[in-house]
Amino acid sequence: MKNELYKEKLTEYLEGFVSERRIGRVKEVLDKRTNHITIVLEDVYQSHNFSAVLRSADIFGIQTVNFIENRNKYKVSEDVSMGSTQWLSINRYQNKENNTKQCLQDLKAKGYKIVATSLHKNSISLNQLTLEKPIALVFGTELTGITKDVEDVADEFVTLPMFGFTESFNISVCAALCMYELRNKLENSDISFGLTEAEKKDIYIEWLKASIKKHDLVIKEFDLKYSENPIK
């Protein structure tokens, strides 16, 4: 339990460097965070697209975004993401033999239902999707969509209502519409979709750090004090 105590003390210490108003805001946002929905981007390659997805994820309170980087490395453009990366948990899959398989396998092991947006023959409408199980929403690359690796393991395919000639949404638009719809659904459901207490504690520390200039120095100082007076 030493680790838990360390975190607790560190949290208290860091709080000393952040205004009450800011702490209030951080706690307020934290209470609305969810991992019940998670986003997977498979080789989305246009910077303005995945940066806009990150921004939307933050806005809709979706904590975790998974980057699959088979062919493209993600480089966030800050003017589009508006600094949202510092408030998100990002998992990167970039060095595995098959990043897509590894990512989806990990998510399935955590209990996620893999959902891809696609005009697949067995697609259901997004608003028909049930949310009892956590949902991993997978979005594929701009031109060719999801790979066969995703198709093979997806549990469900969803579509959005479309009324025009164009038959696919811009990827950042598509992701935002899905998040909007599913967040609405969660809000109006009995599902307890908030973060666990353990998740909250860890993210809270990260967000306090993000709220402190030169937090590296602050933590170094804390560690020094802590090693002098270890908590038993």
Next chain:
Amino acid sequence: MKNELYKEKLTEYLEGFVSERRIGRVKEVLDKRTNHITIVLEDVYQSHNFSAVLRSADIFGIQTVNFIENRNKYKVSEDVSMGSTQWLSINRYQNKENNTKQCLQDLKAKGYKIVATSLHKNSISLNQLTLEKPIALVFGTELTGITKDVEDVADEFVTLPMFGFTESFNISVCAALCMYELRNKLENSDISFGLTEAEKKDIYIEWLKASIKKHDLVIKEFDLKYSENPIK
């Protein structure tokens, strides 16, 4: 009525150059078009943003997009818009003394309620917006939002639900969420939001033209025949 007859004959003539399947598709999309909602973009300057808005407008069946070009000229990027401009009616305001005022004045004269997305003190939530009157949704420039000219004449300010640190959506995301929500609302309402028969006829001709390669030559040929055998 010569003009009406001319259009009727031209329509018949053009239909001869388009496959039945295509005509079916064109009519299907036309039946879902609306001008009950219209989009206004005020100096949105990033090409990928307004191109994505055009693409979404087509998808949600919103026929008309109004460009206000005070400082920025619109240059659509085709890889983002996916050719959607050819299916939309675009009004450009670029040479008036005050393009914003002129555009909004024109829309008001046509009976539109001017609605801006904004964290204005009197904002209502988007889903509280009533749709009995036609709605002109105004989106401002990426960095500074709508101008005071819009604020002064807007009839209503709306916001979308937000749960994160980031306090504004990417413009193309914001526009898509509004269109999605309002289209849903229209679909579930008793409002007759389709185009008028006159609008449909004109747009149908445009869409037939867009479906014919070298339609300029085809129309030239028709005009020649027509002048030899004028309809009385």
